[in-house]
Amino acid sequence: MTFEPKDALRIGIVGTGFIAEFHLRSLIGVRNVTVHGVYSRNKDNRDRITALSQSLDLGPCPGFDSLEALVQSGEIDAIWILSPNHTRLAVMETIYDEVKAGRSSIRAVACEKPLARTLREARRMVELVEDAGLLHGYLENQVFCTPVIRGKEIIWRRAARTTGRPYLARAAEEHSGPHAAWFWQGDKQGGGALSDMMCHSVEVARHLLTDPEKPRESLKVKSAVGKVSTLKWSRPTYADELAEKYGAEVDFRNRPTEDFAYGQLVLEDEDGTEMVIEATTSWAYVGAGLRIKLEMLGPEYSMEFDSLSSGLKVFMSRRVSGAEGEDLVEKQNSEQGLMPVLEDEAGVYGYTDENRHMVERFRKGELPDENFHDGLAVVEMMMALYLSAEKQATVTFPCPELEDYVPLVARGA
Numbered sequence: 001m002t003f004e005p006k007d008a009l010r011i012g013i014v015g016t017g018f019i020a021e022f023h024l025r026s027l028i029g030v031r032n033v034t035v036h037g038v039y040s041r042n043k044d045n046r047d048r049i050t051a052l053s054q055s056l057d058l059g060p061c062p063g064f065d066s067l068e069a070l071v072q073s074g075e076i077d078a079i080w081i082l083s084p085n086h087t088r089l090a091v092m093e094t095i096y097d098e099v100k101a102g103r104s105s106i107r108a109v110a111c112e113k114p115l116a117r118t119l120r121e122a123r124r125m126v127e128l129v130e131d132a133g134l135l136h137g138y139l140e141n142q143v144f145c146t147p148v149i150r151g152k153e154i155i156w157r158r159a160a161r162t163t164g165r166p167y168l169a170r171a172a173e174e175h176s177g178p179h180a181a182w183f184w185q186g187d188k189q190g191g192g193a194l195s196d197m198m199c200h201s202v203e204v205a206r207h208l209l210t211d212p213e214k215p216r217e218s219l220k221v222k223s224a225v226g227k228v229s230t231l232k233w234s235r236p237t238y239a240d241e242l243a244e245k246y247g248a249e250v251d252f253r254n255r256p257t258e259d260f261a262y263g264q265l266v267l268e269d270e271d272g273t274e275m276v277i278e279a280t281t282s283w284a285y286v287g288a289g290l291r292i293k294l295e296m297l298g299p300e301y302s303m304e305f306d307s308l309s310s311g312l313k314v315f316m317s318r319r320v321s322g323a324e325g326e327d328l329v330e331k332q333n334s335e336q337g338l339m340p341v342l343e344d345e346a347g348v349y350g351y352t353d354e355n356r357h358m359v360e361r362f363r364k365g366e367l368p369d370e371n372f373h374d375g376l377a378v379v380e381m382m383m384a385l386y387l388s389a390e391k392q393a394t395v396t397f398p399c400p401e402l403e404d405y406v407p408l409v410a411r412g413a
């Protein structure tokens with residue numbers, strides 16, 4: 001389907017939680033966009049998001065108490081899916097039904113990470129969005145992190161062109177654990193720290209290794225080795241802490257998910273040159289807050305980024321007291337001592353450039369560079385890592401077994 005360019009894109013959001021607020025705050029750095037609606041099951045949450053959108057001057061953002069009503073509003077061009085992983089497919093199916101029945105005039109859907117919990121679900125997401133004739137974007141913010149954009153541009157322009165392509169990308173994302181019960185439940189979330197966080201790491205690493213003049217598919221995954229463990233949160237004290245905070249449905253004494261994951265992927269480019277992705281993610285890291293570490297190595301060069309080695313730091317003595325918060329850095333663990341501060345989290349984490357890219361492409365009627373096909377490729381890499389961890393063996397591609405594979409913790413095992 002082709003779409004005429006529009007002067008401005010009107011977006012509607014599904015979800016009112018942590019990431020919905022992050023997206024709204026980032027949109028103040030994006031042109032040609034207004035927020036024209038939010039769907040939530042809860043009136044207080046709808047009102048909070050409406051008030052936030054209005055206070056940021058992003059648009060009227062009326063609340064809708066059904067997804068159908070949001071999609072049918074006639075005032076919305078694109079939907080941002082920002083609800084939990086277990087709601088993905090149902091949300092996409094409703095959008096599909098409304099568009100196919102001619103009750104919606106939307107042109108595009110952007111979906112948060114991970115695109116799905118299994119390869120089967122991911123393929124269905126792609127099928128639905130394409131059969132509905134919609135444009136689609138995969139919201140992987142790390143691909144749009146400002147240090148990733150700048151670092152990749154410099155390395156590929158100056159170093160890789162003269163001395164050869166990079167051969168190793170390392171990506172790590174770690175924090176002290178997610179903020180809502182469903183993340184800790186393998187069946188709802190799809191897994192543990194691997195599916196929650198390594199979706200970022202494998203994709204940003206694949207992106208760094210991809211020649212900027214070639215499509216992402218120019219790299220093929222050849223093999224995967226994964227390892228998962230529960231290092232911290234199944235210890236009795238911590239398992240009880242989770243149960244106290246989230247209720248009996250989060251039972252890490254009996255049904256833990258992994259809080260640590262390691263993955264190694266071997267890829268090959270069109271010339272048969274081999275390269276490696278090394279990813280580590282965990283919910284067992286207690287430092288100042290969320291830490292993203294990235295490295296890329298090539299024959300005569302390297303780049304590195306550590307989100308906690310920020311230029312701005314503040315020191316607060318033991319006499320400074322006050323409420324706990326996340327005002328210095330995401331998943332902050334302390335309010336005292338020497339603390340790193342990210343002065344523009346939305347920019348450094350990539351939300352601003354991500355949304356700018358999605359808005360501009362959708363507005364012009366074009367497919368974003370990061371789209372559902374990339375989301376599907378990420379799910380395939382993650383399923384290979386889970387299967388490898390379960391079998392304690394290297395998984396080689398092609399691997400038909402991945403099509404119906406469900407990770408152990410998502411199976412309730």
Ligand SMILES: NC(=O)c1ccc[n+]([C@@H]2O[C@H](COP(=O)([O-])OP(=O)(O)OC[C@H]3O[C@@H](n4cnc5c(N)ncnc54)[C@H](OP(=O)(O)O)[C@@H]3O)[C@@H](O)[C@H]2O)c1
Pocket residue numbers: 014015016017018019020039040041042045046082083084085087112113114139140141180
């Ligand atoms: N890119 C990133 O770094 C990043 C970071 C965090 C999260 N995420 C992703 O963003 C998504 C949401 O995460 P979050 O942290 O925002 O979660 P959250 O804080 O738990 O918020 C989820 C929101 O979804 C809504 N919701 C829950 N169940 C729903 C259902 N059955 N149907 C429709 N809406 C439902 C809830 O709103 P109501 O109760 O008001 O309906 C809730 O406010 C997840 O897929 C997560 O993986 C990405």
